[in-house]
Amino acid sequence: MGKEPWLDDxxxxxxxxxxxxxxTLETHLERHLQREFGLSKSDFEIxxxxxxxDTGRMRAFELGQLTQWEKSRMSHHLSRMxxxxxxxxxxxxxxxxxxxxxxxxxxxxxxxxxAHAARVREFFVDVFGPDRLAVLGEVSDDIVExxxxxxxxxxxxxxxxLNAS
Amino acid sequence: MGKEPWLDDxxxxxxxxxxxxxxTLETHLERHLQREFGLSKSDFEIxxxxxxxDTGRMRAFELGQLTQWEKSRMSHHLSRMxxxxxxxxxxxxxxxxxxxxxxxxxxxxxxxxxAHAARVREFFVDVFGPDRLAVLGEVSDDIVExxxxxxxxxxxxxxxxLNAS
Numbered sequence: 001m002g003k004e005p006w007l008d009d010x011x012x013x014x015x016x017x018x019x020x021x022x023x024t025l026e027t028h029l030e031r032h033l034q035r036e037f038g039l040s041k042s043d044f045e046i047x048x049x050x051x052x053x054d055t056g057r058m059r060a061f062e063l064g065q066l067t068q069w070e071k072s073r074m075s076h077h078l079s080r081m082x083x084x085x086x087x088x089x090x091x092x093x094x095x096x097x098x099x100x101x102x103x104x105x106x107x108x109x110x111x112x113x114x115a116h117a118a119r120v121r122e123f124f125v126d127v128f129g130p131d132r133l134a135v136l137g138e139v140s141d142d143i144v145e146x147x148x149x150x151x152x153x154x155x156x157x158x159x160x161x162l163n164a165s
Numbered sequence: 166m167g168k169e170p171w172l173d174d175x176x177x178x179x180x181x182x183x184x185x186x187x188x189t190l191e192t193h194l195e196r197h198l199q200r201e202f203g204l205s206k207s208d209f210e211i212x213x214x215x216x217x218x219d220t221g222r223m224r225a226f227e228l229g230q231l232t233q234w235e236k237s238r239m240s241h242h243l244s245r246m247x248x249x250x251x252x253x254x255x256x257x258x259x260x261x262x263x264x265x266x267x268x269x270x271x272x273x274x275x276x277x278x279x280a281h282a283a284r285v286r287e288f289f290v291d292v293f294g295p296d297r298l299a300v301l302g303e304v305s306d307d308i309v310e311x312x313x314x315x316x317x318x319x320x321x322x323x324x325x326x327l328n329a330s
Contacts, residue, residue: 005279005280005282005283005286006279006282007282007285007286007290010295010298010299010302011286011290011295011298013302014290014293014298014299014301014302014305015285015289015290017301017302017303017305017306017309018301018302018305020305020309021304021305021306021308021309022187023233024308024309024312024313025308025312027233028312028315028316068188068192114170114171115170117170117171117172118170120172120180121170121172121176122311123308123311123312123315124180124308125172125176125179125180127304127307127308127311128179128304130175130176132300132304133175133176133179134175134179135297135300136179136182136183136301137175137178137179137182137183138182139186139292139293139297140179140182140183140185140186141182141186142292143186143189143190143288143289143292144182144185144186144189146287146288146292147189147190147193147288148189150193150288151193
């Protein structure tokens with residue numbers, strides 16, 4: 001510490017380049033998923049989380065923890081995905097439904113995953129290259145840990161399936 | 166190319182670490198802004214863009230280009246900010262209003278900027294350190310350029326004021 005909180009010009013430039021990169025990449029991946037596979041970022045996030053769970057099913061509140069979505073957003077989005085046949089709600093207790101990925105949901109994620117991974121490779125992994133990518137991964141873990149230590153109760157750790165491939 | 170599109174284990178791990186870091190950091194910065202200054206991420210993004218323009222005013226569609234928000238989201242959000250006195254809509258043509266930051270809007274961004282910058286420093290800039298941060302900035306610019314080259318018409322470059330400090 002001891003330094004001024006303000007970012008100097010180089011720091012500011014790098015921070016803004018980073019923010020622009022993240023937004024550009026995220027927008028690009030989202031548009032691709034939507035255009036080629038008819039899936040929104042939110043659809044993808046839910047399907048990735050469900051498809052990677054051992055049973056293909058999770059409680060809505062677990063999905064909420066993983067995605068960090070508000071409860072009402074989760075509820076509305078799951079209803080829309082259910083209507084499209086991508087998930088089903090299965091439970092005797094309608095307040096705490098269990099969300100299961102359907103065969104159509106599995107087919108959807110299976111169809112888009114290779115093309116999504118190829119874009120992540122082309123525009124992220126291969127631009128970094130293995131050494132710089134490894135450093136990014138390490139620093140990323142350090143940042144998550146630092147924020148986790150800083151936050152005891154009011155900011156639970158975020159876990160993301162967003163755009164995962 | 167020539168390589169499989171799938172990410173290998175190391176690549177996958179780094180990519181997921183990166184996604185988790187971005188989400189964790191973004192959530193942390195957002196909650197801080199909301200809790201300490203009563204500003205949402207969206208408020209902040211609009212105020213940063215307006216306060217950095219030479220005149221303190223921009224057309225709504227320019228803000229839309231910078232933020233990449235849908236038109237309806239922009240319209241609704243600007244109306245809410247206007248009600249709170251953070252911006253004003255000034256134009257003889259209500260379909261294309263000019264959005265101006267108010268004195269209250271300037272005061273709000275001025276009040277939160279140092280604390281926001283301090284968090285960006287603590288949890289991002291200082292964890293990277295100057296050398297790794299410089300590399301990140303360069304790779305970020307390369308990624309934005311690569312996506313820009315790839316996309317001719319259907320994905321205009323994203324420009325972000327998000328969480329800028």
